[in-house]
Amino acid sequence: KVLTYIFNIFKNISSPLVIKKYAYLKEFFPENELNNLGKNLFASLENKITWDNKWIVALICTLCSDFVVSDLVDLTPTCLGNTELSNFVLGCLVETNVPKAVSLIKQLYMESNNKKIYYNFLEILAKNNSISALDYLDEMVSNFGLSENGAKQIVCNGDNLLFEIDDNLTVKVKNMTTQSYVNLGNPNFVDTADALKYFNELTNEIRHQIDKFKEAYQTKRYWSIATFKANILSNPILKKIASTLIWGGYEKDALKKVYVNLNEIAMETEDVKVALIHPVEIEQEKLPKHKFEPFKQINKQVFIANNYNYSNTLCNEFNGIAINEINFNSKIRAFGYKMSVGEDVYYYKAIPHENLLVKIELIKLSTKNVSVIGNIKFYNLNLVQVVNNKFVLSGTTPEEIGSINKRVYSDVLNDVFEACYY
Numbered sequence: 518k519v520l521t522y523i524f525n526i527f528k529n530i531s532s533p534l535v536i537k538k539y540a541y542l543k544e545f546f547p548e549n550e551l552n553n554l555g556k557n558l559f560a561s562l563e564n565k566i567t568w569d570n571k572w573i574v575a576l577i578c579t580l581c582s583d584f585v586v587s588d589l590v591d592l593t594p595t596c597l598g599n600t601e602l603s604n605f606v607l608g609c610l611v612e613t614n615v616p617k618a619v620s621l622i623k624q625l626y627m628e629s630n631n632k633k634i635y636y637n638f639l640e641i642l643a644k645n646n647s648i649s650a651l652d653y654l655d656e657m658v659s660n661f662g663l664s665e666n667g668a669k670q671i672v673c674n675g676d677n678l679l680f681e682i683d684d685n686l687t688v689k690v691k692n693m694t695t696q697s698y699v700n701l702g703n704p705n706f707v708d709t710a711d712a713l714k715y716f717n718e719l720t721n722e723i724r725h726q727i728d729k730f731k732e733a734y735q736t737k738r739y740w741s742i743a744t745f746k747a748n749i750l751s752n753p754i755l756k757k758i759a760s761t762l763i764w765g766g767y768e769k770d771a772l773k774k775v776y777v778n779l780n781e782i783a784m785e786t787e788d789v790k791v792a793l794i795h796p797v798e799i800e801q802e803k804l805p806k807h808k809f810e811p812f813k814q815i816n817k818q819v820f821i822a823n824n825y826n827y828s829n830t831l832c833n834e835f836n837g838i839a840i841n842e843i844n845f846n847s848k849i850r851a852f853g854y855k856m857s858v859g860e861d862v863y864y865y866k867a868i869p870h871e872n873l874l875v876k877i878e879l880i881k882l883s884t885k886n887v888s889v890i891g892n893i894k895f896y897n898l899n900l901v902q903v904v905n906n907k908f909v910l911s912g913t914t915p916e917e918i919g920s921i922n923k924r925v926y927s928d929v930l931n932d933v934f935e936a937c938y939y
Contacts, residue, residue: 520554527572527579533608536579543580555581559588566596571605578609586610587617597625604634611641623657648744651733655748655755658726661719663753673710680716682757685809686727688720719754726758730793731812736870737924739767739790742782750783761811763804765794772798777805797821797927813931820930827919832926835890835933842879842886848936849877858907862888865908871925872898873916874908877933893933895921 526539543551555577562570577589590610597603607625610618619642626635639650663669667682670693677693690699690712699706701713732738740749749755759779766774766789773789776782782791796804796819804815826832846856854864854877864877878891894915902909918926 523576524572527576530572530575533575533578533605533612536575536609536612539579546580548582551580552582552585555585556588559585562592564592564595566592566602566606568599568602571596571602574606574609578613583613583615586613586615590615590617590621593621607638608641611638611645614642614645623653627657648741649738651729651738652740652744652748654729655744655752658748658752658755659722660753661715661722665753665756667753667757671710671712671715673712674707678712680719682719682723682754684761686723686758686761686811688716688723690716723754723758726754727811730758730762734762734793734795734812734814735928737792737795739792741790742785742788745782745791750779758811761807761809763794763807763815764791765798766790767792775799775803775805795924795927797923817928818931818934820927820934821923822918822921822926828917830915830917831892831894832918832930833892834930835937836892838890838937839882840879840888840890840937842888845888845936848939849932852932852936854932863891865910866929867898867908868925869898871922873921873925874898874901874910875929876910876915890933890937893929895926895929 523542530536558573558576562573566574574589577585593603593606593610596606607622611622622635622638622642626632626639629635636650639653643650643653661669663680663682669680671678671680676695678699679691679693681689681691683689690701691697692699701708701716706713749759756779764776764779764782765772766776766785766787768789772794775794776791785791793814796815796817801819807815810816820834822832826834849864850856852866854866854875857863857865862879862881864879866875867873868875874896876894876896878893879888880891881888895918896910896913896915900913902913
């Protein structure tokens with residue numbers, strides 16, 4: 518009767534999110550008895566997970582030890598053809614946090630073309646481990662066989678070719694026999710080792726990781742010292758990119774120190790979070806000298822809300838500045854802004870991580886292709902109506918400028934500045 522009661526509980530579970538609710542059942546039985554029950558039920562699966570026996574998956578993940586759950590991981594591929602069933606099974610597995618289940622989710626993420634669904638599972642795993650899902654993505658970045666200083670030799674057509682990531686984050690290929698640099702795209706180059714393929718894949722990976730660091734900068738992502746050392750400093754590609762950026766140590770969202778180089782982070786003993794600093798957080802003369810940037814981190818204009826703007830719902834920093842509409846349009850769109858379609862002329866951009874919508878107003882002049890910049894406003898994204906996939910701003914009150922994140926405010930105004938003058 519007791520077993521029937523327990524089995525019925527798990528047969529009625531429709532979502533893996535509730536399996537922890539029944540973990541209390543562990544308190545009433547010795548671990549070895551639950552494991553024996555799990556092993557017997559596992560055998561009854563007959564090497565295949567189906568819709569009818571998925572309740573056994575839920576039971577094992579809730580009541581059995583990591584050893585039994587690990588056996589279950591090996592059967593998971595048998596249900597991946599059914600999206601709803603695989604979501605249930607994988608959802609149960611991630612709740613266990615068993616290392617083998619974590620490895621499976623990472624593998625599925627890497628191999629799948631639809632990464633979003635597996636990223637959702639990574640987020641659950643990350644929450645259970647008090648880290649970010651992005652930390653898992655850092656962990657999964659291939660080192661491409663590069664040495665610690667970002668170099669690798671490949672024997673191609675009898676020559677040793679040295680592939681090396683230079684200080685500008687481009688891949689240089691040097692023939693170690695002739696001590697001359699090689700153009701792999703030259704029609705006369707004889708490629709006997711897929712050298713060009715390696716070059717292209719490595720180059721694309723560098724670009725992809727630069728984009729991730731840029732996003733980390735824009736969203737002010739934090740790394741713990743431990744994860745930064747384990748994932749960034751131990752990977753030659755990530756380390757090389759990180760070396761071109763300027764990092765800071767933060768406590769409670771406030772910048773505490775600026776690191777001159779990565780060695781200072783490697784030797785860090787304080788309990789701080791690491792993030793990419795923004796020039797609005799520090800006086801320009803205190804910034805380390807930096808020549809190359811993979812994206813604009815420090816070498817940009819800094820804007821701070823003045824006393825008038827701070828308590829107002831609009832920014833008038835660029836009011837009245839005349840612009841060539843064609844030039845401004847191409848440049849501001851490059852920063853991700855879109856042009857409104859309607860009576861009012863303005864550009865807008867959603868910033869989801871800050872829950873904001875930016876509006877840059879334009880005032881049309883009689884001169885052809887000439888307008889002047891109007892006010893810049895920030896709206897709470899949750900308060901803006903969306904009709905037919907378009908934002909409707911009429912009737913919505915903009916946010917006070919003083920409430921806008923200083924980094925975001927400065928970057929938005931820098932976008933306008935560059936679109937006006939560059």
